[in-house]
Amino acid sequence: MSFPTSDLTAGLRVPAGAVDLVAIDTDAAPGFDGKRADGEAALAGMAVELADLQERLFAQGRSDGRRSLLLVLQGMDTSGKGGTLRSTVGLMDPQGVRITSFKAPTPEERSHDFLWRITKALPPVGLIGVFDRSHYEDVLIGRVRSLAEPAEIERRYDAINQWEAELAAEGTTVIKCMLHISAEEQKARLLARLDDPSKHWKYNPGDVDERELWPAYQEAYEVAIERTNTEVAPWHVIPADKKWYRNLAIGTLLLDALRDLDLSWPVADFDVEHEKQRLQHEKPL
């Protein structure tokens, strides 16, 4: 099933100005008319083009290209960051993708500016970097848990905008996504983890402590998105109660971003005919 991908992409992009997450239905499927099976088929139908464009990006990186792509995934616990990596990012060649999962910063990381460890994890030219959590934690949990002074949190929004603008100027397409689930959906997913012994390892009692701060987190997201929703590094809010839609939406954003790069194959910097002759007339090995 094919569909107008650019409509879906445009619909997920957060308009400039104040953000009201409550007004964005977590269970919707904006820009896509079909049901689950259609959505899964549509994502599967993108796999060949996604892989082809990713390989072109990689090939340009090996040549004189300067482009790379950075996908930032944020969201509350159980919102599906890991599932997105498996189901959507996993459609591309793992050689061309660099995934970084950010945990609570180590003492060494804390001794540096908050963007230090993030900068180290940036994708090299030609690669697609994926951040599972990111520098946004420093204005999300950082704000909710008062891990830094209010003035420092304020400074960070501007620092992020400047840092992302530099990234974009150097040739990195930045796609920022909040996977948006409802509190009820999170509760159902946490209970499902508790019901399945093969999922107990994913469960951390501390996650419920964070859950109790749900309204404060939603507000922190709203402020962070509003303050860092720039032309060169725009935010997308992805309704994520439906896993199939979340996967389709991220796949679509990746596909449209890669299409926009207008990726041609690098032209040979050697004499193709000469090389053919060399091989065809080589001495016996």
Added chain:
Amino acid sequence: MSFPTSDLTAGLRVPAGAVDLVAIDTDAAPGFDGKRADGEAALAGMAVELADLQERLFAQGRSDGRRSLLLVLQGMDTSGKGGTLRSTVGLMDPQGVRITSFKAPTPEERSHDFLWRITKALPPVGLIGVFDRSHYEDVLIGRVRSLAEPAEIERRYDAINQWEAELAAEGTTVIKCMLHISAEEQKARLLARLDDPSKHWKYNPGDVDERELWPAYQEAYEVAIERTNTEVAPWHVIPADKKWYRNLAIGTLLLDALRDLDLSWPVADFDVEHEKQRLQHEKPL
């Protein structure tokens, strides 16, 4: 199609003693009776179990596990290291896999012992590390191109054995594979790259210079495999003229190695019933 995977794995393992690569048919499919379609189906049939075991390894790594896995891929140019990563390693969750492609060492890397950069790339506990080229380059091109004194090359075989034995003792399963193609197959693959503009970026005239040293490389492989073919880090020679067999063989080696780890799901270190109660009786958010 199911088949006795342990027979295939055992058949690829190089016996102790001298190695004669010429005696190993690059176009064979040892341990597997079927044709290409059967082999592709057999690999696809492994995907669910591979992904499940990989997730268990990852889950143990997040708990008190100490196991990891390291797949070392070596082979002449065009032998299919990249294709293996895409088609076989790509069957697993990219979050649980860490791929490192080793190029010619940088000046900083050259200023350290040859194992320095390799050690830095080892997979953390719970992950599957994959090396596309490795420390073996230091006894392969290192030997063929005389990049180090003969005494240093000699020292390296022992250093590798000691280093790999330590790795294994720490809980890393080490699987070493040489993707074995014929010189004729390489020629055909290089010519195919030249014939296809979308593959020119993969072609490097220097590869043909290396090709002219084919017998010296084969001998260097034979010596390296013999000298470093240990019980804890055994070598496998994978007939790789047939891409489908190469993929199936690597998938089978991974599957058997993961099965041998006897991976159970970590047991919850919290009170499951208490957590359910907490969630079910929480205050309104």
